[in-house]
Amino acid sequence: MRIIFMGSPDFAVPTLEALVDAGHEVVAAYTQPPRPAGRGKGERETPVQQRAEELGIEVRYPKSLRGEAEQQAFAELEADVAVVAAYGLILPQAILDAPMLGCLNVHGSLLPRWRGAAPVQRAIMAGDEATGITIMQMEAGLDTGPMLFKRAVEIDDKNAAQLTEELAKLGAAMMVEVLADLPNYDPIEQPKDGVTYAGKISKAEARIDWSRPAAELVRLVRGLAPFPGAWFEANGERIKILAAEVEPSACHPRESGDPADQIEDLGSRFRGNDGQVLDDGLLIQCGNGALRPTLLQRAGKGAMSGNELLRGFAIAKGTMLQ
Template sequence: MRIIYMGTPDFAVPALVALAKAGHEIVAIYSQPPRPAGRGKTLRPSPVHAKADEMGIEIRTPVSLKDPELRDAFAALKADVAVVAAYGLILPRPILEAPRFGCLNIHASLLPRWRGAAPIQRAILSGDNITGVTIMDMEAGLDTGPMRAKHITPIEDKTAGQLTQELAEAGAQLMVEVLDDLSQHPPVPQPGDGVTYASKIDKAESRIDFSRDAHQVERQVRAFNPFPGAFFEYRGERFRVLAAHVEEHGGRPGELLDNSLLIGCGHGAIRPTLIQRAGKGAMSAGELLRGHDMPAGSRIDA
């Protein structure tokens, strides 16, 4: 098939590679424009943009798709289908309708649960046991289109980063299977029940609230690893928690219950096992405590 590929982050790279390996013709790739990054704020292309350059495929990076000339240029590609994976821009109706078979999206949830921007993080935060990817036909609504295929995976104790990579690979293979024979994967309307929305992650959510149940705090740690990183502050310094486990101890929320970084929660306690100080690399709790005094009885900054 002649495919227009539309994606931006690391999540979208595996499907691009898989479709090319499957023999499809990628006629153009759309990705969000390069953004300032690093201390020097130099413009950095998105992961999909970088992969497009590596593959030698035309890359287009419009700031929106509202301009009629941009829409005409999209339609002029005469694609059979557009494949979309975490592109990040709204597709106007003329874009959705331009390819012969429309636009197919790789969405990282089991629709209709977790429509929206942050399905992986919201699934972890909510304590879901399973998640997955859905291949769906795109329409004007937010992730409301009919579904063509699903892949289910257990969440277990995976971080958002681990789950993102797993679902990216699964979605890539599932999209290849769907495009191999669209007739074997007819669109099925989403059920009206079970709809939830995965709102965009606000950085303010990453501050750990130790008044919550310890299991909620542990899910927060996994949901925000690697970004934006769950954190607490102690004596004015910020500490990112990259991994932790729950212990059934009692104690006041935010109180250090022993000399090995066991922190009381609203119910139970949490023991961070992998920590990152500002400007430093990740370290174990033991490594942190060898050079940083955090005695029992002291409290995390409110």
């Protein structure tokens, strides 16, 4: 097929590669424009642009597709189909209608759950047991189009990066499978029940609110790892938590003369002191229970274990984290 590919982040790259490997003619790759990045704020191309150029594919990165000239240029490619994977721009109706077979999307959730921009992160943060990939026909609504193919994966303890990588490979294989036998994939309308929206991750969400339950915060850490990273402040410095675990066994002997085998949860003893460091190993009081970071990162430094962090950055027992 003659295919226009539309995508931007790492998630989209396996699908682009799979289309080429399957023998399709990718006539152009549309992606987000280069943007300032890194300490030097030099312009950085998207992963899709970098890979498309390596493959010798023409790259286009318009800021909008609403203009008549851009729509005409798109139509003149005379594509059989457009394949979209995390592109990042709204597709006007003229774009959706231009390819003979329309536009097909690789979406990182089991629709209609988690329509929108951050389905992988939201699924982890919500505590979903499974998510997956939906291949769908695109229409003007936000991820509302009819579905062609769905496949689920277990989330387990994966973080956002790990789950995104798994889903990206799965979505690539599924799209190639659909294109190989497209007439036999009957479009199925999405159910009206069970719709949820995966809004973009805001900067405010990444700051840890220690009044929330420990299990919920561990999911937040996994959902935001490695980027943007859930963070807190200690000694005036911002520190990211890249991995953490709930510590239900964090206990302390009673001090009331009860038998020695009677214990109580540290989280109960320090109720109301959310964000307090409970021991010398960075066990942190939460609104319900306690968590212990297992992988952290200071600004400008690499990821390190809790013990490595504490050797060079003291956070004493009793410290109240912000």
